[in-house]
Amino acid sequence: MPEGTVRSLSVNGVRYSYRLLERTGPVTGPVTEPVVVLGGALQGMLGWPQMDGRLGPVASVVTADLPGMGTAAPLPPGPSADILCAAVTRIIDDLGVPRVNLFGFSYGAALAFRCAQRNPGRIARLLLGGVPAHITEAQRAHWQRATDRLAAGDTDGFATLVTEALMCLDPERYVARRDLAYRYVKRSMLHAVAHSPHAADSVYRSLGDRPDFSGGLSGVPALVFTGEHDTVTSAERQRAFAATIRGSRFTTIRDTDHWVVLEKAEEVADLALRFFTDRPLEPGGYLTSVPQQERVSGRSKA
Structure with missing residues (x-):
């Protein structure tokens, strides 16, 4: 690159x-x-x-x-x-x-x-x-559960919930490279939380700023x-x-x-x-x- x-x-x-x-x-x-x-x-x-x-x-x-x-x-x-x-x-x-x-x-x-x-x-x-x-409010509730995991120190749980919120996991719908994308997105979330000093604040802000x-x-x-x-x-x-x-x-x-x-x-x-x-x-x-x-x-x- x-x-x-x-x-x-x-x-x-x-x-x-x-x-x-x-x-x-x-x-x-x-x-x-x-x-x-x-x-x-x-x-x-x-x-x-x-x-x-x-x-x-x-x-x-x-x-x-x-x-x-x-x-x-x-x-x-x-x-x-x-x-x-x-x-x-x-x-x-x-x-x-x-x-x-x-x-x-x-x-x-x-x-x-x-x-x-x-x-x-x-x-x-x-x-x-x-x-x-x-x-939707259901989506916002899902994101809130993710941020609660992050606040509790459960970074893996946070990354999993965020990745699930951002992807179509319905097996009846074909998505190209779904497994590869899932792993990449989750790894990216874990990396962001570990390396950005205010990643958590960014997530909270995305919930508050509609x-x-x-x-x-x-x-x-x-x-x-x-x-x-x-x-x-x-x-x-x-x-x-x-x-x-x-x-x-x-x-x-x-x-x-x-x-x-x-x-x-x-x-x-x-x-x-x-x-x-x-x-x-x-x-x-x-x-x-x-x-x-x-x-x-x-x-x-x-």
């Missing part, structure tokens, strides 16, 4: 950092604005090697340990949306570019959507995946994608959310769940490459405007 350059910033007195991998492609090749990747609550700047490899030839790739995540300083008490949006804006300013492509996944989708709403002129294109647009996907959006080209078996928020509800973004497009990727970025990492990276460079999203094009929907698996139309 290329190392890139790590730059330190601060917002409202909170220290954080981002990693910049400069574009590696030839000057004469197709290029696009830098791609800023925002992941889940416990995902740091080193968790996106597939994006580095696929997007590196056409764009600079930016990943971050935002305030309250990874190696960054903890967030102050209270709602965090404003400070996190300001942190993303500071990254764009520090890059010295007028606009960026913004990719938000899971918890990061809520932040990316909010940033695009607040400052659409800085966002060239918006790609959102695994959007937690609707979380993401707001209301208000719609216009003026930003947008694509929303999901795994067809996403059990965090169903594909149908994510499709309904996509319909609130004027002119957006929506697709499901089959044989995947919420962890589509692991289970079909290359397909997701290729989708991002095509969207951010304004190419057909498949040879001949396979996506249509909301409210219509297509299902995608690799390079074949369902």
Whole structure:
């Protein structure tokens, strides 16, 4: 994995950092604005090697340990949306570019959507995946049980419950690489708790900060994608959310769940490459405007 350059910033007195991998492609090749990747609550700047490899030839790739995540300083008490949006804006300013492509996944989708709403002129294109647009009280209760395990010092129990909450374990639904993804997600949760000084606070905050996907959006080209078996928020509800973004497009990727970025990492990276460079999203094009929907698996139309 290329190392890139790590730059330190601060917002409202909170220290954080981002990693910049400069574009590696030839000057004469197709290029696009830098791609800023925002992941889940416990995902740091080193968790996106597939994006580095696929997007590196056409764009600079930016990943971050935002305030309250990874190696960054903890967030102050209270709602965090404003400070996190300001942190993303500071990254764009520090890059010295007028606009960026913004990719938000899971918890990061809520932040990316909010940033695009607040400052659409800085966002060239918006790609959102695994959007937690609707979380039930039963799901919140499950997460609360997980945090109770963490508070009691049972890190393995915490990691198990979190992994179960984020994956489709129904044997009647086929999910590609399910066992591999399960092991990876659980191991990642254990690593985050062991190595981030405020991982527990990040989890508690994700329970308290209910993401707001209301208000719609216009003026930003947008694509929303999901795994067809996403059990965090169903594909149908994510499709309904996509319909609130004027002119957006929506697709499901089959044989995947919420962890589509692991289970079909290359397909997701290729989708991002095509969207951010304004190419057909498949040879001949396979996506249509909301409210219509297509299902995608690799390079074949369902």
